[in-house]
Amino acid sequence: MKQNVADIGVLQTHEDLVEKAKNFVPTLRARGSETEELRRVPEDIMTALKEEGLFKILRPRRYGGHQANMRTYLDCLVEISRGCGSTGWVYSLCNIRELMIAESFSEKAHEEIYGPGTDVVxxxxxxxxxxxxxxxxxxxxxxxxxxxxxxxxxxxxxxxxxxxxxxxxxxxxxxxxxxxxxxxxxxxxxxxxxxxxxxxxxxxxxxxxxxxxxxxxxLSEAKNGNFQSAHLRDESLYNTALFPALNLSLAAPALGLARAALDIFMERLPNRRISYTFYDKQSEAPVTHLQLSEASLKIDSAAMHFQRVADELDATAKSGQYMDPDMRIKLNGDMGIAVEYCKEAINILIGSSGGSYIYDGNPLQRVFRDFWSMYVHGAILPTSQLETYGRSLCGLEPNKDFI
CATH class of the missing domain: 2.40.110.10 (Butyryl-CoA Dehydrogenase, subunit A, domain 2)
Known part of the structure; x- marks a missing residue:
């Protein structure tokens, strides 16, 4: 089912794809409660994401995909997660499987999957x-x-x-x-x-x-870059280190959720006072200035770590060399500290939002619950990632296989 790029009609720039993802944010946020009640992403939203080509970010061109890069993937999933944590998580994981299937399996397997020309998730x-x-x-x-x-x-x-x-x-x-x-x-x-x-x-x-x-x-072969996809060996994207890419898919929705928390806080700030004080405008209180600046900069710091991970994955893949274990461990450490910064920022913003955040109708409550539900995932738990990186710095062997 190999296709010419000219026949695909879906290839777009990084900016185009990220803008498409960003355009979903208002709708996703407005339908967050519905998504929770359904316990699934609404089908019309899944259809719309597919129609915009956003489920083809990492799919090979020969099978109708964009074959973009990890930075484009990162920036898109963060925007979707900013709109809805659940949708962002599904979007992130379904997309990363495209990379993993492309890297890990043979042309015969790919033809079985993509050959019929049906929708693939x-x-x-x-x-x-x-x-x-x-x-x-x-x-x-x-x-x-x-x-x-x-x-x-x-x-x-x-x-x-x-x-x-x-x-x-x-x-x-x-x-x-x-x-x-x-x-x-x-x-x-x-x-x-x-x-x-x-x-x-x-x-x-x-x-x-x-x-x-x-x-x-x-898996032992795949995690070290010995992939079965001989027909894609000339495509740099499919030389991307397997497990750091997977961990990015699990960790980066945290950045979208942290940005959502900041968005919600800023939207409500002009109309809030600080109860039991003389501040009729929360925005005029020095404590608010300190809290807001700290939360915002922690989110920025997390973004820089995540961007470094994506850019390093792309650069190493493009070099033709498979990423060595020490660098994989370091990138996992980057993601560990980035998730921790997101947690700290969200905690600051919630602590500055008053008791109203506990109501089900307050979107900040959903951000809080979504974040903590992903935070404890064993593959991205910051303490685990940072411990492994610390062992590497001390010259010790890693304490887990999935690196």
């Missing part, structure tokens, strides 16, 4: 909660497997999952990645949460399913 999870899998002729047979927190599951057409690779004796020989149609996957109804309620991050089950060898690859 990816969802998936790296680690199964439980699984029984057998090595069989020509591939693997999953007797039953269960994965939790599958964000965007109700929108997906193809899945991307982590799975142990076993030999004929049943011994685990590697950690693998598989891809398969979502029509063969059972989606649960277990996503009832404090925040990120609209992400449809239900648990999923795969039963009695054959996975052919060309749709099962080694």
């Amino acid at each position: 990816f969802a998936g999870v790296f680690e199964p909660r439980e699984i029984q899998v057998r090595r069989v002729e020509g591939g693997y047979h999953i007797d039953e497997g269960r994965w939790m927190f599958c964000s965007g599951s109700v929108h997906a057409t193809w899945g991307y999952f982590g799975m142990p690779l076993v030999d004929k004796a049943g011994a685990v020989v590697d950690h693998g990645l598989i891809t398969m149609p979502f029509k063969d996957i059972e989606i649960g109804d277990d996503w009832r949460t404090l925040g990120m309620r609209g992400t449809s991050s239900h648990g999923v089950v795969i039963r009695d399913t054959f996975i052919p060898d060309h749709r099962a690859v080694s």
